[in-house]
Amino acid sequence: MGPYELRSGVMLGEQRDPAVNNLPTTLGGKGEMIKTPISLQDLRRKIYLEAKADKSKRFWGLYVHICKLETLQEAYRLTRKNKGAPGIDGVTFEAIEKSGLEDFLLQIQNELISGEYRPMRNRQKAIPKGGSKVRMLAIPAIRDRVVQSALKLILEPIFEADFQEGSYGYRPKRTAHAAVDRVASAVVKNKVRVVDVDLASYFNNIRHDILLNKVAARVNDDKVMRLLKLILKANGKRGVPQGGPASPLLSNIYLNEVDKMLEKAKEVTRRGKYTYIEYARFADDLVILVDGFRKWGWLLRAIQKRLAEELNKLDVRMNTEKTRVVDLTRDETFSFLGFDFRRVKTLRGKWGVRFTPRMKARTALLRRLKAIFKSYVSQPVDRVIYLINPILRGWVNYFRIGNSSRRFGYIKDWVEKKIRRHLMRARKCHGFGWNRWNRAWFYKTLGLFNDYRVRYYKA
16 A cells, blocks of 8 residues: 555545644554645545445544644635625624634634534524525534534545435535436436425434434544534534535435435336436435336336335425426426426427426515615615626526526516616606617616526536
């Protein structure tokens, strides 16, 4: 074994950071002394390759890498990039950087090394979901978000090696657009019977004991497991915090066995290059598509049965009111990641798929824009445009991969009308001023967002 090889999944041949001298001189009590420096990026890649090569390997000696200043610095950078509100302690990024970022990270490092680190209670914030429903967001303090990010940086490459092709949520180099494209391609290939799965309060009901056992199957490091327990307990007796940096990774670990079952079902029913099953999962949003030929009706029933069995093992419940089986040949529709999917005939007479922004997504956008127009009714129009442009850009960039032209046209006309009304009110006039301003003036002079082009997804 060379100086840069992995032993039991942990990087050897790395110089010990002077700041972690209180840690054991060997990795997990089994390894060699660390000798030469290795970057965090190299470490993550080597851990990933080792995990990929041996699916049964349990990794030890990971805690030392979580405590390293390089890891904590990268964790802070990622946390700062994601922005977010302060936690229960009220400490902001600005306050941290004003008082000294290095001291802040060294304090976290010392607490981790000494075993004195204890996460604070998460700050709870209600986020409207539409109608009268709300989603509770748990916001950890910035110091705790840094620790979770550091933990994720070290654990992520291990479990990335285990995750399946149909899982897209919050994974490196995987996007919601790729998941949507996977589903659309499946419909084109005649997978027209769809199990549209809705999991009831998934994040809030993850059992800690089951999750810890799944992590422990790949991690043989008591200090890492203790840190993970502390993070989970800060959110209560059950669930993972929606708002914590480590939560997406943990939620994917929890459902990975479901993904494995679906992948196995694809392979055992495969005929050459053609598969009779396809699926895509983004966090707790899951759709399963089955071939439309009648003889494969048994396969649809079998998949539903196996899915229920795997979810029962995890103590995860399906929302029976929202989970349904859709037959696209009967002009029925289903939703996935904000898009409505429908089977349609193309101009060439072949069956294709049309996917458009959901009415719910459009309504939410207009409600948000309307609130800005109402709150800034007495403000100059350029101020209003400054506020609505990022919202429009983000919404359009997400939905521009679908058959969204008509919906975009409606949004564009609606915004123009609101801008005209705002200008007329500023002049204490009635109407919309159709003859006062042309469209070009809005976009060229005022700088109103105007990029409503549809750009189909390219892998």
